[in-house]
Amino acid sequence: MFSYTKIFTGLISAIALSAGVSVCAASEQEFSSMQMKNVEKVEVKVDLDGAAKRLSKAVTFKTISNQDRNDFDAKAFTDYHAYLEKSYPKVHAKLKKEVLGDPRPYSLLYTWEGTDPTLQPALFYAHQDVVPVPADSRDQWKADPFAGTIKDGYIWGRGSLDDKNQIHAILEAAEMKITEGWQPSRTLYFVFGQDEEVGGPEGARYIADVLEKRGIERFAFVMDESAPITPGIFPGIKENTALIGIAQKGFISLELSINGIGGHSSMPPEESNIGIVAEAITKLEKAQFPYRIHPAVRAQYRYMGPELDKANQPLYSAVAFGKDGEVTPLEQEFIDLMSKNELTRAMIHTTIAVTMFNAGIKDNVLPPTAAAIVNFRPMPGDTPEVIIAHVKKAIADERIEIKDISASTPATNVANAGGPGYKMLEKTIRQTWGNDLIVSPFFVVGGSDSKHFQARSFAPDVYTMTAIQLENTEEFKGFHGVNERILVKEYGRSIGFFYTLFNNLEQLKNK
Numbered sequence: 001m002f003s004y005t006k007i008f009t010g011l012i013s014a015i016a017l018s019a020g021v022s023v024c025a026a027s028e029q030e031f032s033s034m035q036m037k038n039v040e041k042v043e044v045k046v047d048l049d050g051a052a053k054r055l056s057k058a059v060t061f062k063t064i065s066n067q068d069r070n071d072f073d074a075k076a077f078t079d080y081h082a083y084l085e086k087s088y089p090k091v092h093a094k095l096k097k098e099v100l101g102d103p104r105p106y107s108l109l110y111t112w113e114g115t116d117p118t119l120q121p122a123l124f125y126a127h128q129d130v131v132p133v134p135a136d137s138r139d140q141w142k143a144d145p146f147a148g149t150i151k152d153g154y155i156w157g158r159g160s161l162d163d164k165n166q167i168h169a170i171l172e173a174a175e176m177k178i179t180e181g182w183q184p185s186r187t188l189y190f191v192f193g194q195d196e197e198v199g200g201p202e203g204a205r206y207i208a209d210v211l212e213k214r215g216i217e218r219f220a221f222v223m224d225e226s227a228p229i230t231p232g233i234f235p236g237i238k239e240n241t242a243l244i245g246i247a248q249k250g251f252i253s254l255e256l257s258i259n260g261i262g263g264h265s266s267m268p269p270e271e272s273n274i275g276i277v278a279e280a281i282t283k284l285e286k287a288q289f290p291y292r293i294h295p296a297v298r299a300q301y302r303y304m305g306p307e308l309d310k311a312n313q314p315l316y317s318a319v320a321f322g323k324d325g326e327v328t329p330l331e332q333e334f335i336d337l338m339s340k341n342e343l344t345r346a347m348i349h350t351t352i353a354v355t356m357f358n359a360g361i362k363d364n365v366l367p368p369t370a371a372a373i374v375n376f377r378p379m380p381g382d383t384p385e386v387i388i389a390h391v392k393k394a395i396a397d398e399r400i401e402i403k404d405i406s407a408s409t410p411a412t413n414v415a416n417a418g419g420p421g422y423k424m425l426e427k428t429i430r431q432t433w434g435n436d437l438i439v440s441p442f443f444v445v446g447g448s449d450s451k452h453f454q455a456r457s458f459a460p461d462v463y464t465m466t467a468i469q470l471e472n473t474e475e476f477k478g479f480h481g482v483n484e485r486i487l488v489k490e491y492g493r494s495i496g497f498f499y500t501l502f503n504n505l506e507q508l509k510n511k
């Protein structure tokens with residue numbers, strides 16, 4: 001993660017809704033605020049100067065994920081690993097560190113053994129890799145993106161918000177706890193992936209396999225990055241808001257191809273291979289997956305709804321309390337609104353995107369093969385098998401071969417909104433940033449590496465948020481854009497957040 005569009009894909013919905021719909025039916029259930037109240041703030045004393053210097057130096061390691069996977073700087077990663085070891089000596093003395101990944105091993109798995117083996121473990125995820133800085137955007141940076149500059153109260157550079165800040169905040173907090181002689185009662189895993197920005201096929205996916213093979217049956221809690229705490233992040237709510245991602249869509253790409261007879265263009269058959277595939281694509285685009293309200297969207301509106309405009313309360317309430325498998329007129333109204341633009345539409349069905357088409361090499365040769373690639377972002381339940389069956393039925397053409405060419409991930413489990421893990425997270429947010437903010441679950445239409453865990457049965461309760469307070473939505477542009485930076489004093493609070501979360505985890509019971 002984390003592009004501006006990725007986050008807003010799931011959020012624009014409120015804009016569509018605040019356009020105003022006339023609804024009159026009153027909800028039968030009480031649609032009251034779900035916000036936790038009167039949580040006492042906890043101040044954590046952090047070595048802010050030292051911590052800021054350590055993060056700023058981390059920015060200088062060019063752990064870039066390029067789209068061309070051959071363009072990979074292995075030394076940047078090994079140097080960064082050595083730097084982590086030097087910066088957090090107690091963590092490296094106390095925790096078991098493994099360097100994993102397939103085929104290239106540059107991801108980090110730390111195991112902090114708990115005192116009570118009967119407690120289910122917890123996992124903290126963050127990624128080492130960063131997106132490249134395009135050469136033509138360099139001159140817009142107010143500080144070199146890889147220099148690790150600290151000025152005007154900020155740490156500047158690529159990775160300072162996405163996502164080295166989380167790696168370092170976690171390690172700073174762990175180093176502090178070890179210094180105090182603290183040991184967790186449940187085992188804690190830290191996983192720092194190498195290729196999140198390109199989908200995590202080598203790092204996170206492999207480590208999820210490793211942990212599964214080691215026999216972990218259930219994580220009590222998993223946390224990964226997503227939206228930072230930001231005022232006005234959710235259209236329609238001006239207040240400072242913390243969004244906690246509770247589910248992510250899946251990813252699958254299919255190749256639709258035909259292998260037949262080519263020939264000379266002077267004697268063409270009635271149907272060309274290109275024509276056959278093109279027709280299949282046309283049929284598929286007409287056979288859109290049906291709209292439905294995802295349970296994570298219901299949870300989102302249960303929490304967000306009461307904080308949104310008064311006029312549409314019955315509508316939000318209908319979505320929040322609706323039942324899967326039936327659609328009330330108010331829910332239909334919601335679906336109609338959401339389906340009006342591609343941003344919100346992605347939240348209510350499995351999307352179909354035709355992304356590549358390959359055929360032909362010469363103007364007078366009929367190509368023997370033609371192929372199109374279609375990328376799907378599935379809703380829960382739309383497994384690769386379901387999608388392939390849907391495609392077969394839609395195109396109804398035996399000549400077309402369908403092949404799954406992706407490192408596909410299914411839509412994830414939906415974390416329990418309002419469950420003990422969620423409540424612990426909301427409490428920690430309020431202990432760190434106070435009660436003057438809205439906390440809500442939300443459905444992540446994009447995705448980050450934790451999907452590799454959350455799509456499996458051992459990690460249903462994955463919660464995603466970036467534990468940083470941004471000043472405004474403008475600061476978002478640093479994610480994958482220019483002038484990525486983090487306020488030093490906010491970084492300090494982020495460390496305090498993880499420190500407090502380690503404490504709060506002690507109270508979390510097994511599922």
Ligand SMILES: [Zn+2]
Nearest residue numbers: 001002162163
């Ligand atoms: Zn990220």
